[in-house]
Amino acid sequence: MEKTLHSFTVKAADGSDVPLDKYKGQAVLVVNVASKCGFTPQYAGLEELYEKFKDQGFTVLGFPCNQFGAQEPGSDSDIQQFCSLTYNVKFPVMAKIDVNGDNADPLYKWMKESAPGFLGTEMIKWNFTKFLIGKDGKILKRYPPQEEPKNLTEDIKAAIK
Template sequence: MEQTLQEFTVKDSAGHDIPLANYKGKVVLVVNVASKCGFTPQYKGLEELYVKFKDQGFVILGFPCNQFGSQEPGSNEEIQQFCSLNYGVDFPVMGKVDVNGSEAAPLWKWMKESAPGILGTELIKWNFTKFLIGKDGKVIKRFAPKDEPKDLAEDIQKALS
C-alpha cells in the first residue's frame, strides 16, 4: 500500500514527537526553510497563505534545514524566535532536519520519491522547496524554491475543494 503523510512522525522545535496523523483530512504544504537565504522573505507569503486558507483545513509545516550554504545555522529556539519576530509566522515550524543524503528525514525521502523534480531528480536543490499534500495524504505537486507562495494559491484552493 502506498504511504501517506499521516504515517510519519516528526520532531517539533522542542524535540517532541508530532504524529502527522494529526493533519489527517487537511491539505498540507511542507517547506524546507532557512533564515539566511535569498528566499527567506517567502516566510511572509507563506504566512499570508496560511492565514488565508487555515480555516478551510490548510496547514503549512516548515522544516528548517542547514544543508544549503549553511543558511540555517541557528538552534531550534533561535529559528522559532526569528520566524516569529521577523515574519510573524504562526504556522508550525518543526525541528531542524536534513532533506538530502543518508541522514534525510523519512518524510522528506518519501516526498522526494512521490514527486521528483526536474528530469526525475529526487534531490532537493535549495531552501524553500515546497510539497503540496492532499487531504488523502498523498503528494499532489512539488514546487521549486523560486515559486512564490502567492502562486500556489490556486493549487491549494483546488486541493481544498
C-alpha cells in the same frame, strides 16, 4: 500499505513527537526553510497562505534545514524566535532536519521519491522547495524554491475543496 504524509511522525522544535496523522483531512504545504537565504522573504507569503486558508482545512509545515550554504545555522529555539519576530510566523516550524543524504528525514525521503523534481531528480536543490499534499496525505505537486507562495493559491483552493 501505501505511505502517505499521515504515515510519519516528525519532531517539533521543542523535541516532542508530532504524528502527522493529526493533519488527516487537511491539505498541507511542506517547505524546507532557512533564515539566511535569498528566498527567506517567502516566509511572509507562506504565512499569508496559512492565514488565508487555515480555517478551510489547510496548514503549512516548515522544516528548517542547514544543508544549503549553511543558511540555517541557529538552534531550534533561535529559528523559532527568528520566525516569530521577523515574519510573525504562526504556522508550525518543526525541528531542524536534513532533507538530502544518508541522514535525510524519512518524510523527505518519501516525498522526494513520490514527487521527483525537474528531469526526475529526487534531490532537494535548495531551501524553500515546496510540496503540496492533499487531504488524503498524497503528494499533489512539487514546486521549485523560486516559486512564490502566492502562485500556489489556485492549487491550494483545489486541494481543500
